[in-house]
Amino acid sequence: MSEQSKDHNARARELVSQMTLEEKALLLSGNGAWRTHAIERLGLPSIFMADGPHGLRKSLGASVAESVPATCFPTGSALASSWDTELVRQVGAALAKECQANDVQLVLGPGINMKRSPLGGRNFEYFSEDPVLTGHLAAAYIQGVQGEGVGTSLKHFAVNNQEFERMMSDSILDERTLREIYLPAFEIAVTQAQPWSVMCSYNKVNGVYASENPFLLEDILRKEWGFEGFVVSDWGAVHDRVKGVLSGLNLEMPGSGDVNRKKIIEAAQAGQLPISRLDEVVTSLVAVVLKASEHRRSGARADLNQHHALARRVAGESVILLKNEDHLLPLNVSAKKKIAVIGAFAKEPRYQGAGSSQVNPTRISNAYDELAAILGGSERLSYASGYDVEGETTAQLLDEARQQARDADVAIVFAGLPDSHESEGFDRSSLEMPEGHNRLIDVVTQAQPNTVVVLMNGSAVTLPWVNRVKAILESYLTGQAGGGAIADILTGRINPSAKLAETFPQRLQDTPTATEFPGLNQKAHYGEGVFIGYRYYDKKDLEPLFPFGFGLSYTTFAYSDLTLGAASIKDTGSLTVQLKVKNTGKLAGKEVVQLYVREEKPAVSRPEKELKAFAKVSLEPGEEKTVSFTLKPRDFASFDAALRRWSVNPGRFEILAGSSSRDLPLRKQVQVEATQVTFPKLTRESMVKEFKNHPKGEAFYSRLAKVIMGEPSPDAGQVKRTPQEERARKKADLSTLVFVNDMPVYKLVNFSEGKFTEQMLNDILAQVQ
Known part of the structure; x- marks a missing residue:
């Protein structure tokens, strides 16, 4: 946290300590559609929020025509196609200057939800199907806006990928998919740029509304990523206001008059909402209001x-x-x-x-x-x-x-x-x-x-x-x-x-969500898992109409000399990657260099490759430049759902570079060694095969397998069998072993008819902990 942020937080805590319960509840709901409430007796002003993200929409009435004239920049889908973080930063700065000129303190954007399906009605507003590209563009946008003293509201958090029944739909997905596809762009933007605000989405995530989801708003956003700002609801996304406060939702928009204000006051008076928690939520909001007020530029003009x-x-x-x-x-x-x-x-x-x-x-x-x-x-x-x-x-x-x-x-x-x-x-x-x-x-x-x-x-x-x-x-x-x-x-x-x-698909039937988009009956099942966009087309070996990362130029480029900083790295280290790109044509041009990583023998089903870095390079005719990237441990990791953490599977990884996801002429391998291998706890529900690959459990594996397989007969080696009989015996043994390996270990008690007892099982489990 910066010294300036610490100062704003200290001042905010002091102001909150002087507020009445009614004033605290007042602050947590908007003053109409676009403003926060002011507390005049304490000198706390209100701030004005306005729609974005590709241009200022400060509403003066009900229609767009009644909003202030503002520069309309390319929408998210176009802006992302530039793959140019510096350009995006400049757009953010220009947008902020127009906000300053129109006395707007916070712009509602950027929108960074993943393009799960090309049918998404709001895809024009979002950047990409890839979280790494999206995250870095969003961070640049936020830095551009906030560098001019105007706040941003990163949206829509989280897993908000369809418009149909968006206020009630439940996004149902496993944690690995959540962590690898739908959260990383938010994580990159938050950790690199610290938006002043994050906007929660309308939908539920695994049965819990995003506006009252402590796992998203508290555990991940604040504790894991270190988010310092306030969370605002999408307009009308609040359901249970008290649950929202308890879960980390600061500001309800638009204002609901005294409807939810009364609920907060009554919950606090009844002891259902601790005053300490209420103060914490109000303080985060007040700190940003103070910051925004400090950066207000009276009389500012935009060119x-x-x-x-x-x-x-x-x-x-x-x-x-x-x-x-x-x-x-x-x-x-x-x-x-x-x-x-x-x-x-x-x-x-x-x-x-x-x-x-x-x-x-x-x-x-x-x-x-x-x-x-x-x-x-x-x-x-x-x-x-x-x-x-x-x-x-x-x-x-x-x-x-x-x-x-x-x-x-x-x-x-x-x-x-x-x-x-x-x-x-x-x-x-x-x-x-x-x-x-x-x-x-x-x-x-x-x-x-x-x-x-x-x-x-x-x-x-x-x-x-x-x-x-x-x-x-x-x-x-x-x-x-x-x-x-x-x-x-x-x-x-x-x-x-x-x-x-x-990705541009050949036809709708080729898309990863062709059979279940949008989710109906208020349920959106993310059955495709981590395989959206190019990850899906690669895995299915489908030829797209135009692949992710594709685009031509009036000149030509050649790639060469891919070098890795090391042939082997530890899973705690980083890897430097360098390559050369040359303009081999007759015109000056720019090339987007894309770097992907592929795990050769993954322990879980993974995409064939994933974008991990990119750079846009400007080259005169005949000019050659060296482009450098640094890959970090996370770039090789997948999310281990059992351990609930990022984990690198030791082995060989391939580094691929080129001009699109389907044109990667440069390839080299690196060995990644494991230093932080953690194994899941062995329990009664663990499968027999899990003991085989566990450092403490492997000593007991053969004993467990023999409960069903049995000990070999003393004269087994003397029995004469025909080749056909020997093949049949081996096939039967293999089938039995597969059956045993996939069996929860507690079932051995029943299958052995009590010869392998509950006490024996408990003794083994005690020794492997």
Whole structure:
């Protein structure tokens, strides 16, 4: 804890000691939709919270149009595609400056829930299917915002992966899956960046609402990770307010008037809520209020022109080149070629998602106008809308598009998902784009062989025409300046460098949750375990449409010279990894170097490989750079559910490096030696085979096995058997041994008909403890 944090906590404790019970209860519920309560007699002000995360949404009324104008940056799915932590940090800083200018002390973001299914209605707002990429981007975002004196609220904690019945759904999963997939991004963000606030989710986790879950809010968040801020409920996520206080939920939002305030007061007066616990929860909140008030900048102004320019630069780093056959892109703007711009999104772009993250932009650029500006006018451009606002088309609209495509030298089709297809509040029912968009692309490709498709969508879609177009740009939702960024990439003013932060499947049936998403009847069973995203496609050996980490460039890169700092390390040590990457093309560009780890002979079912580190490298033509990473013990570990801790299985691990999860040309092995091997306690319920692999139990294994197998006959070696009889005997012995090994040890008493007694079993168990 920093000295400044200690000072805020000390001041907060002093103020809380002077508060009445009623004042403490007052503070734990919001003052309306966006503010905390002030305690004027103690000089404690209120703070104002506003929606994010890709732009400020300070509400002035019921609709988005009534929120303050603010820079709309690319949404989470686009921003993550940059794989650029420094760029994300700059976005956070700009967002904070607009918060300061609008007297907002805390922004509700970033959203970092895992993309368990590509159908998740809020996937546009989240970063990735991978917790390591998500965690480091979130940490950078938080550092950027809080470095400007504005707080963040990391959300939604935890296991909040569907919109359907989100206020009541129960996320049911084992602890290993929880620890390896759904918590690490939060852990990285909390331990590296210390957000001022964490927002708990609506859903239950294994039967307990997140808003009153002591395992999540107290044991993990505060005790394990050292979280110092306050926990706020998602808006309306509170159920039992007293249980929430006892479990570590500080602030209820929005305010509930005196409804829950009375319950807190009555519970405290009845002794059901210890005053010491109440004071602790109030103090954490007051400390952040004091910190926020201290960083308030009266009269602050934000340079919105500068932020629009940043939004354009960020969008340019976030657009992914998925295909570029015959080097159709970048377009040769000096050649006097005619360009058909087709699709209503070219002039009326879909640039952000719907729901609480919706921003009232300061301005909006579109690709058609930006292309015209780059070309020096619209004389070489033609246009056809192709479809209406819902993505529906008509024969007339298709005929117009066909004619424009036929008369041009190249056609650029803008397509994707309309607003009505994905939003907070509901999940998608299909991975397909509207039929009108797909029909439009079919018509254009029949008329024009040189067709480029620019996608505007918040999350993965299927592309049935992928083999019939020459080039594809995935722009996601690129914010208010996305039109300019897309034009920059189409014309080569920017060399694309983005990579997919999620897998694009061939079809919905290939996805890990195809048979059970969303969870119905208020139950979401996470039966796929740790195998989401690329982990699933690797394990099932399924070929995705486009793999995790994939993205092309207008230049080329070569990887070489992978070196490890040691051939063998202990499970308490670290490993330095170095490699070289060279720009072998003719244009300056950026490459995202990705590092994965694979356990060769895992003790439990593990993914084939997992992302552990990444870096974005800028290279001039012919330039080569050395990239270094440091892998830590946790990068080799899996979560041991029996021991309830992270554990490294000793053995060989493979280090893989390259440009995507399916393109890893560099590989080397390292041996990891165990120094902290801990074995689970042997009990009556332990299986016989568990004794064999236990340092104290192995001495008793043969004795336990012989209870069923029996002692070999003294004349066994003298019995003459035919080869067939010998094979049959060995097969029978093996079958019996397998049966015995999987048997709980207490069953030996019954199977031996009492020859192996309860006392014998107890004596053995006493000796192995």
